[in-house]
C-alpha cells in the first residue's frame with residue numbers, strides 16, 4: 118500500500134481524497150493548529166504541528182516509518198502565485214516554501230511526489246527549478262493545469278497538478294466526467310435557511326448563512342442566477358461600480374446558477390459581496406456546508422468539534438484553501454496504479470534512509 122505524508126495538509130482535503138484511492142495517509146504536517154481536530158477526525162491520520170521550512174529529515178523519515186512505497190504530497194500556500202498577487206514586486210516570503218518542499222523530497226527520496234497549486238505557478242522560475250530538481254533526482258514528471266469540473270467536482274476551478282514518479286511512467290489523471298456536475302445536483306437537496314439565522318437545534322451547524330445588511334438584502338432580491346450587479350436598479354449599485362467602464366469584477370454580488378458548476382470556491386465564499394456566491398434562489402450567500410460540498414467534501418465532514426463555535430472566517434479559510442478531495446482521489450488512483458505496476462521491496466528491513474534519522478534537511 119502506498120504510504121503518504123502530506124505537507125501543508127490543512128484540513129485534509131488532499132489527504133482524504135488520496136485515502137479514498139487506497140493510499141495510506143500516515144501523517145499531515147501544517148502550521149495551523151486549528152487544522153488538527155478536523156484533520157485527525159476526518160482523515161484518521163496523525164497531524165504534526167510543524168513548520169515545513171524547518172522540518173527535520175529524521176522527523177519526516179520517522180513519519181513514514183518502514184512503509185514503502187512512499188508518496189510525499191505537498192500543497193504549499195498559493196497566495197504568492199495567485200492572480201491577486203500579480204501586483205507584488207517583492208517576492209513573497211512564502212515562495213520559498215516550494216524550495217522547502219523540494220528539500221523534503223531530496224531528504225526523504227519517496228517513490229512518488231504530488232503537488233497542487235494555482236495555475237500561475239507554472240510560469241515562475243521557482244517552479245521550473247522545482248521540476249528540474251525532480252528530474253535530476255531521477256523522477257519522471259508530468260504537470261498541467263487541470264479543470265476540476267472535468268473530474269466530477271461541481272465547481273469551475275483550475276489547478277496546477279504535478280505527479281512525479283521514480284519508477285517511471287508519471288502521468289496525470291484522465292478526465293472522468295464529460296458533463297459537469299451542477300450546483301443543483303450538489304446542493305439542491307439541502308433544507309432552506311435564512312441569511313444570518315442561527316443554526317436550529319439538531320441541524321447541521323455548518324448549514325448557516327452569513328447575515329446581510331439591509332442594502333445587500335435588497336441587492337440579492339434583485340439578483341438573478343448567473344447575473345451581476347448590472348441587473349440592479351441604479352440606486353443599489355456601489356459607487357465604485359458606477360464609475361467602472363469595463364467592469365473589473367462583474368461577478369461580485371452574483372447568484373450561482375442551478376444548472377452550472379459553481380464558480381471557484383474561495384476562502385471568502387460565505388460572503389455575498391465576495392464573488393458569485395449568492396444562492397441560486399434563496400436570498401442569501403451559500404452556507405459553509407454548501408461551500409464544502411461544492412469543494413467535493415462529503416456532507417458529513419466535520420470542521421469543528423460537536424458543540425464548538427462555527428466561525429465563518431476560520432472555517433471558510435479551511436474550505437477555500439483545500440484541495441477538492443475528489444481531485445486528490447483521481448490523483449491518488451494514478452499513483453496507486455503506478456505503484457501496482459512494480460514490485461516493491463519488503464517493508465520490514467530498515468531503509469537506507471534511516472541513518473539520516475537526525476539530520477536536518479539542508
Ligand SMILES: C[S@@+](CC[C@H](N)C(=O)[O-])C[C@H]1O[C@@H](n2cnc3c(N)ncnc32)[C@H](O)[C@@H]1O
Nearest residue numbers: 125126127128129130131148149168169439440
Ligand atoms: C493551500 S493550503 C493546503 C490545503 C490542503 N492541502 C488541503 O487539501 O486541505 C496551505 C496550508 O499551508 C499551511 N502552511 C503555511 N505555511 C506553512 C509552513 N511554513 N509550514 C507548514 N504549513 C504551512 C497553511 O496553514 C495552510 O493550511
